[in-house]
Amino acid sequence: MTPVPTPSIFAPVSTPAFAIRELSFIVLAITAAIFVIVGGFAVYTLIRFGRRPTNPETEPAQVYGSKQIELAWTVVPFLIVVVLFLVTARYVWGIERRAKPPDALEITVVGNQWWWEIRYPKLGIVTANEIHVPVSDTASPALTFITLESVDVAHSFWVPQLAGKMDVIPNKTNRVWIEPLRVGTYVGQCAEYCGLQHALMLLVVIVHPKDEFRRWVATQQTAPAEATAARAGRELFSSLACINCHSVQGTPGNGVFGPDLTHLMSRSTLGAGAARNTPENLRTWVKDPSAFKTGALMPAMKLDDAQLDQLVAFLVTLR
Numbered sequence: 225m226t227p228v229p230t231p232s233i234f235a236p237v238s239t240p241a242f243a244i245r246e247l248s249f250i251v252l253a254i255t256a257a258i259f260v261i262v263g264g265f266a267v268y269t270l271i272r273f274g275r276r277p278t279n280p281e282t283e284p285a286q287v288y289g290s291k292q293i294e295l296a297w298t299v300v301p302f303l304i305v306v307v308l309f310l311v312t313a314r315y316v317w318g319i320e321r322r323a324k325p326p327d328a329l330e331i332t333v334v335g336n337q338w339w340w341e342i343r344y345p346k347l348g349i350v351t352a353n354e355i356h357v358p359v360s361d362t363a364s365p366a367l368t369f370i371t372l373e374s375v376d377v378a379h380s381f382w383v384p385q386l387a388g389k390m391d392v393i394p395n396k397t398n399r400v401w402i403e404p405l406r407v408g409t410y411v412g413q414c415a416e417y418c419g420l421q422h423a424l425m426l427l428v429v430i431v432h433p434k435d436e437f438r439r440w441v442a443t444q445q446t447a448p449a450e451a452t453a454a455r456a457g458r459e460l461f462s463s464l465a466c467i468n469c470h471s472v473q474g475t476p477g478n479g480v481f482g483p484d485l486t487h488l489m490s491r492s493t494l495g496a497g498a499a500r501n502t503p504e505n506l507r508t509w510v511k512d513p514s515a516f517k518t519g520a521l522m523p524a525m526k527l528d529d530a531q532l533d534q535l536v537a538f539l540v541t542l543r
């Protein structure tokens with residue numbers, strides 16, 4: 225994974241994110257004007273009416289019950305708030321009412337403590353933490369509609385350069401859509417405190433050119449080839465508790481508590497950003513996930529070195 229710059233709402237690449245930046249500029253302009261006016265008056269007053277050595281020690285004139293002044297400082301802020309409210313409502317409405325085109329890519333993202341399950345229901349793909357989508361252009365728009373669900377606590381889905389923040393709530397389905405206009409890798413994070421490893425719920429969206437995306441889909445839809453050298457590891461995996469939580473196509477593993485491992489090696493990190501996905505880190509992870517991620521719900525597997533070697537030899541074939 226190449227290093228990605230810190231995500232910024234001021235560097236949008238997707239339609240809803242452009243709208244959000246536009247709204248941010250309007251709000252910033254209005255509040256900046258208020259700041260300059262109020263700050264200007266304050267500075268002017270400090271300089272113009274500051275106590276001078278020649279001043280006698282008397283109080284300034286006391287003003288009571290001025291209808292004009294009180295009306296001004298009630299009505300003007302009220303009107304400003306109304307304007308901010310209406311402008312914001314217009315943008316929210318504009319983003320939310322966007323109807324799903326029939327050819328839109330549909331993804332379901334499920335928040336888990338502490339990782340993201342990514343499902344492509346119509347394509348039969350299940351992966352984790354890394355969302356792959358096609359790039360959109362004016363000639364052939366490619367929108368992605370994301371359904372958000374949580375299996376445990378409240379999380380929040382936020383990839384600042386692509387769309388606004390959306391809560392991921394148990395027993396409630398939320399939706400968000402993106403239309404990325406530039407190929408690239410965009411990072412996001414869980415944005416709602418969800419427990420010990422809230423900080424390690426990295427979310428990565430990889431925007432591909434259309435043909436590259438089709439190739440990614442084809443690879444994900446193909447079960448990885450069974451390597452003879454990995455047979456011992458495959459049998460070990462199938463005999464251990466791994467299969468209760470993890471799915472691997474072509475093995476008895478069909479668990480859903482943990483990430484689907486069918487194409488494990490196509491992902492760049494382990495534990496939703498806890499470590500790079502290298503064979504050495506994979507070995508450390510399987511030995512004891514808490515080495516990278518204290519509190520991870522996967523238990524240490526208590527395997528000996530030979531078993532770890534076999535298991536990792538199998539896992540690295542899952543491309």
Ligand code: CUA
Binds near residue numbers: 338379380415425
């Ligand atoms: Cu999930 Cu914070």
